[in-house]
Amino acid sequence: MFKNIFKLITIFAAFSASVKASATLDYTKEGVLRKENECNINFVNFGIEKDISGLNVRKEIKANGTFNLSIGELKNGNVGLRSNESGYTFKDSEIVNYVKISQNGNAIDTFEVRPAPNGKFSLVVKNLSxxxxxxxxxxxxxxALMNTYLYYSNVTPDDIDHAFNIVEFGPSSNDVPYDTLSWNMNTGLDDIREKCRIYIDFHETNNVGGLHWVWYLSTDTINADKCDNPTFYDTVKKSYASMEVMDELFGDHYNGYVIKREGKENGHMDGILVDQKYLIEIYQNGCDEQNKDQVICTISSNKKLTYDEFTQLFIENCSSVIEDPYAKVEWSVDEKGVNAKFESYSLNITNYNRGALPKNENDSVSYKEFKAANSSGIARFNVSTSCGNGSYIGEKCECKPCSKNCATCTSGDSCTSCVDGYVLQNGRCEEIIITTTTTENVSTTTEVETETESVSVSTESEEPTESVSVSTENEEPTESVSVSTENEEPTESVSISTENEEPTESVSVSTENEEPTESVSISTENEEPTESGSVSTENDEPTTDIETDDGSDSDGDDAELTEAPTELGDDENSSDNEGEKETEKEKTTTVTKITTVVKPKTARKCYVKKH
Structure with missing residues (x-):
């Protein structure tokens, strides 16, 4: 029985060989080469030292001479990498998408991923020869998200890859970073490995901010090519999405010496100042858009600054709160702080929690200094901004212009008052438009034919005929009568005038009201003297003025009779029918013109024009 068991073990050993943890490691530009029992495997981005040498690697030999390679206890660097920011948890089913296997440059896709506890996984690579x-x-x-900090002692630590007390770091010891940067781990790890042979160093797992691996990347991590700290920083910073804020804060004086993920929601980069001994941090105050503990600008120097030097360097370095560095400014200083007054806004600078501002024009900035030999002196001040009309306090305490036609505002799209000609509606200034519509004059003429009878009597006799002529003389000048009515309703006016050979009275009627008026004029032409009369009314309803005209004088007061001899011609005396009366009746047609005039009609409308 024991012989049969031994035989089975021997047969299994022929098909299976186990590679133990006695492997050696070579750190190359391609990765960490693990060598053991003629099975050399290059591992990239899985860690260093025991992370690689301690792997459980085993061959499962098949009858056809090929084998499956089983590798266990690999650390899954994607676990919790950005779970707090992106809101997802890396799933075991995703691991296969982020493992790349190749042999002599040719991709291999015949492998399986087997999840393991505590952020690890195993691989089975199939059909290898x-x-x-x-x-x-x-x-x-x-x-990876990286918060940026400054090590105030200003000396790169001898032992980098471990946690430090946050009090030793800036800004302000409040754990609010200068900026949060996005670092591409794929390109960043490749660059630093190829340039310096520096590799990511995985430590233990941590649950702060979600389960994740603690890891470090610095000149303290293998560094086979002995790169110095400036070379390290110049290499890794190429993979940051943007260094704009850090460049604005420190220029070329900042030098990051480590990128790491510890017991925080994000990773972080720590650095020191290069060629600078004193540092002033300026914090905002009174800007809703920004954390009150966020540094908005820094002023670094190799000496303590005087009052004049501070005001000059503030303009040069704090561009985020200065609209125009060349604009005229009036500086003043007292025990409460330093003030800068510009044309459209002003700045007030006060002490924060480290150091002190000058108290007069002959004073200097006071710094908080540390005991380390090369330690930086630190001072921290607050700045607040007051904006003039037409602007508001925006990002980093900078005055931003209100939107068009706003007189005052609280943000770029929220007006609180408007310039002339505009009205505030839902936080926006809308234009007021006034339109005027005018109706053209309309004139209508109506001709009315009136028939009148004229009777002429002629008498033939032997006696001279007596001729009577009637004339009307008016010794007074023509009288003009003007009647005006005011009411709220349209008024209709009728005017009648006569034309004859004698002076006549002229009547003019005008109306004044707020609504259009209609005027009707009637004229009569005849050969007899006429008298013109006028009737006017005033009430709230439309009225009609009527003047009448006929061919006789109603009372005859102004008529004067004269007698004149009548001359008879020879033809009249030789009439064939002497002594015979002849009567003729004639019909005369009088044309009366009625003209209707409609005055211009004007309407005024006001409305708001929306943009």
Whole structure:
């Protein structure tokens, strides 16, 4: 029985060989090469030292001479990489998408991923004939988020890859970073490995901010090519999405010496100042858009600054709160702080929690200094901004212009008052438009034919005929009568005038009201003297003025009779029918013109024009 068991073990050993943890490691530009029992495997981005040498690697030999390669206890660097920011938890089913396997440059996709506890996983690479040229690389789904800090002692630590007390770091010891940067782990790790042979160093797991691996990347991590700190920083910063804020704060004086993820929601980069001994941090005050503990600008120098030097360097370095560095400014200082008055806004600078501002024009800035030999002196001040009309306090305490036609506002799209000609509606200034509509004059003429009878009597006799002529003389000048009515309703006016050979009375009627008026004029032409009369009314309803005209004088007061001899011609005396009366009746047609005039009608409308 024991012989049969031994035989089975021997047969199994022929098909299976186990590679123990006695492997050696070579750190190359391609990765960490693990060598053991003629199965050399290059591991990339899985850690260093025991993370690689301690792997459980085993061959499962098949009858056809090929084998499956089983690798266990690999650290999953994607676990919790950015879970707090992106809101997702990296799933075991995703691991296969971020493991890249190749052999002599050719991709291999015949492998399986088997999840393991505590942020680890195992691999089974199938149907291999050898391990030669085999590379297994871990890639990352997301960029890592890195908060940026300054080590105030201003000396790169001898032992970098461990946690430090936050009190030793800025800004302001309040754990609010200068900026949060997005770092591409795929390109960043490749660059630093190829340039300096520096590799990511995984430590233990941590649950702060979600389960994740604690890891470090610095000149203290292998660094086979002995790169110095400036070379390290110049290499890794290429993979930051943006260094704009850090460049604005420190220029070329900041030098990051480590990138790491510890027991925080995000990773962070720590650095020191280069060639600078004193540092002033300026914090905002009174800006809703920004954390009150956020540094908005810094002033670094190799000496303590006088009052004049401070005001000059403030203009040069704090561009985020200065609209125009060349604008005229009036500086003043007292025990309460330093003030800068510009044309459209003003700044007030006060002490924060480190150091002190000058108290007069002959004083200097006071700094908080540390005991380390090369330690930086630190001073922290607050700045508040007051904006003039037409602007508001925006990002980083900078005055931003209100939107068009706003007199005052609380933000770029929220007006509180408007310039002339505009009205405030829902936080926006809308234009007021006034339109005037005018109706053209309309004139209508109506001709009315009136028939009148004229009777002429002629008498033939032997006696001379007596002729009577009636004339009307008016010794007074023509009288003009003007009647005006005011009411709220349209008024209709009728005017009648006569034309004859004698002076006549002229009547003019005008109306004044707020609504259009209609005027009717009637004229009569005849050969007899006429008298013109006028009737006017005033009430709230439309009225009609009527003047009448006929061919006789009603009372005859102004008529004067004269007698004149009548001359008879020869033809009249030789009439064939002497003594015979002849009567003729004639019909005369009088044309009366009625003209209707409609005055211009004007309407005024006001409305708001929306943009």
């Amino acid at each position: 050898s391990c030669e040229g085999l590379t297994i690389k871990q890639t990352f789904k997301d960029d």
